[in-house]
Amino acid sequence: MTVALWILAGLLIVLGVVGTVVPVLPGSTFVFGGMLLAAWIDGFDRVGWLTVSVLGLLTFATVGVDLLATSLGAGRLGASRLAVVGAIAGTVLGLFAGLPGLLVGPFVGTVAGELLASRDIERAGRVGLGTWLGLAFGVAAKVGLVFTMLGIFATAFVF
Secondary structure, eight states: OHHHHHHHHHHHHHHHHHHHHSTTSOHHHHHHHHHHHHHHHTTTSSSOHHHHHHHHHHHHHHHHHHHHHHHHHHHTTTOOHHHHHHHHHHHHHHHTTHHHHHHHHHHHHHHHHHHHHHOOHHHHHHHHHHHHHHHHHHHHHHHHHHHHHHHHHHHHHHO
């Protein structure tokens, strides 16, 4: 039973790291869940409550970074509601095209949505680029925070 729990903890962490880049999966939440499970299996002997609390705060920070980056990218340029819907649709459709789809999908969706709303190609391009840059910044920041979480956990677990 313990071996199965360790495997589950490891799978949650790996799935969470992948989910940090793939928009559909709650990456940092899975990583935290795997680390919390691993700490619990070990009786919180090596990874104590203080470390778990710090990891929890970093998990909340990744969610905040994601919301902030998206709102700054789209909102600062006055993206329309259709542009936001287009970004979501482009992201979901981009999942089926692999990494290129994840990179291009949100931009194309945002531009298409903004074009439907404003019929201004220049504005649509600016909003699309701003949204894409916001998403890219968000992913980069989330990856940094998740790897910080991994480092803190590994340090506490080993030492």
